[in-house]
Each structure stands twice: as C-alpha cells, then as structure tokens.
Amino acid sequence: MKELSITLKEKTPKSKIRELFDLAAGRADVISLGIGQPDFDTPEPAINGNIEALKKNITHYAPTRGIPELLEQIEYKLREINDISVDWKENIIVTNGGSQALTLTFASLFNPGDQFLLFSPNFVSYFYLGPFFGVEVQEIKRREDFGPDFEAMRSALTEKTKAILINSPNNPTGYAFTQNEMEELVQIILEYDLYLISDEVYENYIYDGLKHISPGSMNEIFERTTTLNAMSKLYSATGFRLGYAVAKKEIIDLMEKYHQYTVAGTNHAAQYGFLEALKMDNKFFDEILATYKKRRDFSYERLKEIGFKVIKPQGAFYIMPSLEKFNISSEEFSMRLMKEKGVAVVPGNIFGSYSDDHLRISYATEMNKLREAMNRIEEFVNNL
Numbered sequence: 143m144k145e146l147s148i149t150l151k152e153k154t155p156k157s158k159i160r161e162l163f164d165l166a167a168g169r170a171d172v173i174s175l176g177i178g179q180p181d182f183d184t185p186e187p188a189i190n191g192n193i194e195a196l197k198k199n200i201t202h203y204a205p206t207r208g209i210p211e212l213l214e215q216i217e218y219k220l221r222e223i224n225d226i227s228v229d230w231k232e233n234i235i236v237t238n239g240g241s242q243a244l245t246l247t248f249a250s251l252f253n254p255g256d257q258f259l260l261f262s263p264n265f266v267s268y269f270y271l272g273p274f275f276g277v278e279v280q281e282i283k284r285r286e287d288f289g290p291d292f293e294a295m296r297s298a299l300t301e302k303t304k305a306i307l308i309n310s311p312n313n314p315t316g317y318a319f320t321q322n323e324m325e326e327l328v329q330i331i332l333e334y335d336l337y338l339i340s341d342e343v344y345e346n347y348i349y350d351g352l353k354h355i356s357p358g359s360m361n362e363i364f365e366r367t368t369t370l371n372a373m374s375k376l377y378s379a380t381g382f383r384l385g386y387a388v389a390k391k392e393i394i395d396l397m398e399k400y401h402q403y404t405v406a407g408t409n410h411a412a413q414y415g416f417l418e419a420l421k422m423d424n425k426f427f428d429e430i431l432a433t434y435k436k437r438r439d440f441s442y443e444r445l446k447e448i449g450f451k452v453i454k455p456q457g458a459f460y461i462m463p464s465l466e467k468f469n470i471s472s473e474e475f476s477m478r479l480m481k482e483k484g485v486a487v488v489p490g491n492i493f494g495s496y497s498d499d500h501l502r503i504s505y506a507t508e509m510n511k512l513r514e515a516m517n518r519i520e521e522f523v524n525n526l
C-alpha cells in the first residue's frame with residue numbers, strides 16, 4: 143500500500159511521557175511529578191458559566207473567531223493585565239487551548255523552508271509543530287542559568303530565519319525573561335526583520351515579586367508579535383480546551399481561515415465558562431500562588447540537599463535539576479525511578495537536544511506527596 147504520513151511516522155516520536163505512565167498502570171503507590179497541570183479545582187464561575195450556557199441550549203456552532211462577549215472580555219484583560227491595547231473585532235481569535243493557538247500561529251506565519259529560533263530546552267510541542275508545517279527549528283542552547291543566550295542567537299540567524307519563539311515563564315526550566323532581556327530581544331527582532339511568537343500560558347505563575355512582561359505591549363514590535371495564552375494553566379482548566387491568540391489584523395484574518403477549515407471553531411458553551419472565569423478578580427489567584435511558591439522553595443532546597451545541581455525557577459511550576467553529578471541519562475533515571483520507587487518525573491531529553499542530563503519535575507502537587515516523592519528520590523539517588 144502507499145506510504146502513510148512520513149512527517150508523523152518519522153519526524154515525531156511517540157511520547158516518552160506516555161511510556162513512563164504506562165509503567166505506572168495498575169500501581170497504587172505512584173506519585174506523579176510528571177504532569178503539566180495545576181492541582182487546584184477549576185473555579186466555580188467557569189463551571190457554572192459553561193453549565194448555564196448548555197441549559198440555554200447553546201450547543202451549536204459558535205462564531206469562528208469566538209463569541210463577541212468573550213472576545214471583548216479578552217480585549218479588556220489584555221489592556222488591564224498585559225498592557226496590550228487591541229480591538230477585539232480585529233486582533234483576537236479564540237482557540238482550542240494554547241496548543242491550537244500555536245498551530246494557528248505556525249499556519250499563518252510560515253512557508254515551507256522557513257526557520258524559527260527557540261531557546262532550548264523548551265516546551266516539547268514546539269519541536270514537532272515545525273515539521274508539520276515544513277519549518278525548521280533552530281535550537282539555541284540556554285545559558286547555564288537557563289536564561290537566553292543572545293550572542294549564540296545572533297550567530298545562528300540565517301536568511302531563512304523568520305521568527306523567534308519564546309515562552310516566559312518557561313516550561314520546562316521555570317525561567318522568566320527580565321526587562322533587559324526582553325529589550326534585547328526586541329532589538330534583534332527589529333534588526334533582523336523577524337516575527338515574535340510569545341507563549342504566555344504561565345503568565346500568572348511568577349515568583350519573588352517579578353512581573354510578567356508581554357512583548358506585545360511594546361509598540362515597536364506589536365505588528366510582529368503573536369501573543370498566545372490559554373485558560374488551561376491559569377484556571378486549572380486544561381480540559382476546557384480554550385485559549386486565544388492576539389496579533390495584527392492581517393495575521394488574525396489568516397488564522398481565521400485555517401481555523402474555519404480545520405476545526406470550524408471552539409466549544410460554544412465552554413466559551414461562556416471562560417468568559418465568567420475572566421470576569422473574576424485576579425486576587426483569586428493570590429493564595430494559590432503563595433502555595434506554589436512554598437512548593438517551589440521546598441523542591442529547590444530539597445533537590446539541592448539530595449545532591450542535585452539545580453537552578454531556582456522564577457516562574458511556572460517546574461524545576462529542572464541537572465544529572466551532571468550522577469552519570470546517568472535522563473531516560474534511564476526516570477524509567478528506573480518509576481520502576482524502583484514509583485515516582486514519575488519527565489526525562490529532560492524530550493525538551494530538546496541540550497537537556498538529556500536534566501529532569502523535569504512538576505511541583506503542582508500537594509505538599510505531603512511532594513515531601514514523600516523527594517524522600518523516595520533521595521533513596522534512589524543514594525543507591526545509584
């Protein structure tokens with residue numbers, strides 16, 4: 143028979159995370175530090191908004207770009223929280239999670255043969271979206287502290303480089319850009335005539351008084367920037383599958399076409415849940431953030447104590463200890479840790495070419511489980 147998709151067969155490996163979780167099947171003692179979602183309940187207004195919409199029989203196609211009430215609310219949120227002033231009629235599209243905001247961005251920005259740059263390690267999907275659109279990923283190794291290495295970035299730029307993709311605060315490193323770094327990035331974008339893709343799905347998870355910076359708020363690069371966000375992490379609502387993309391009209395118009403012919407829109411009733419969530423005072427998050435900060439501090443101190451070299455993350459809910467001292471690959475470490483101690487952590491090698499000597503640990507887990515998991519990791523490490 144004729145050959146099936148080569149891109150899917152050969153350029154995209156089966157998820158290693160899946161394999162790891164297969165090992166956990168049927169075991170009651172497993173503690174997962176692998177999962178990329180918060181552990182608090184989705185706020186009630188989000189759930190009620192969705193239910194009320196269903197009760198009103200809002201069960202048919204939604205407008206392709208999203209319901210106007212939600213688009214308007216996102217416009218308000220962008221102005222108040224991100225300092226980005228846009229017009230909801232032209233500059234916003236509602237998507238199926240942050241994931242589809244990324245797909246729409248790739249579909250609308252790139253032509254086959256283009257290249258884009260990212261700092262590595264980075265979120266796993268970025269590496270595979272490229273090949274889906276015939277676009278080449280150029281990985282720039284992060285600095286030792288996981289910050290952006292602009293010198294390396296400048297020397298990697300080619301004629302074909304069209305965009306830079308950033309995710310701050312970052313999955314998996316927890317790194318958040320400083321104001322100076324953002325300004326340097328803007329200089330590069332302008333100097334080399336590039337686009338910027340800014341994935342901000344962890345914008346609320348930022349510690350130590352640092353402030354999240356949305357590059358789309360900088361007027362000189364608004365036209366070149368696509369800002370992505372989602373309901374998923376902020377409202378602990380990964381199953382709602384809602385997010386949005388923000389960009390100049392020309393880009394959003396192209397996104398709308400792709401959206402129309404691939405998914406025809408997003409879940410209609412769920413958009414009312416997102417709307418109600420966005421109307422909540424952001425203060426609902428203060429207590430959650432304080433809890434996550436405690437877990438971050440605990441994980442950092444404990445990993446250091448166990449003997450890992452580790453950078454203190456400034457955002458998101460991941461920490462990435464180095465295996466440098468232990469002479470073991472990330473895959474072997476995580477597979478054996480799961481088999482021998484029932485703790486799931488993600489091998490660093492899924493996040494790009496420069497992190498096989500790292501693990502990703504998610505601390506979005508209640509404190510007593512986190513404590514027990516760290517004790518088990520310590521026992522495991524002591525027997526290596």
Ligand SMILES: Cc1ncc(COP(=O)(O)O)c(C=O)c1O
Pocket residue numbers: 178238239240241242265309313341343372373374375380384385
């Ligand atoms: C950096 C980053 N971007 C996008 C996504 C996708 O988010 P969603 O679940 O809203 O599709 C994730 C999910 O883990 C992520 O970590």
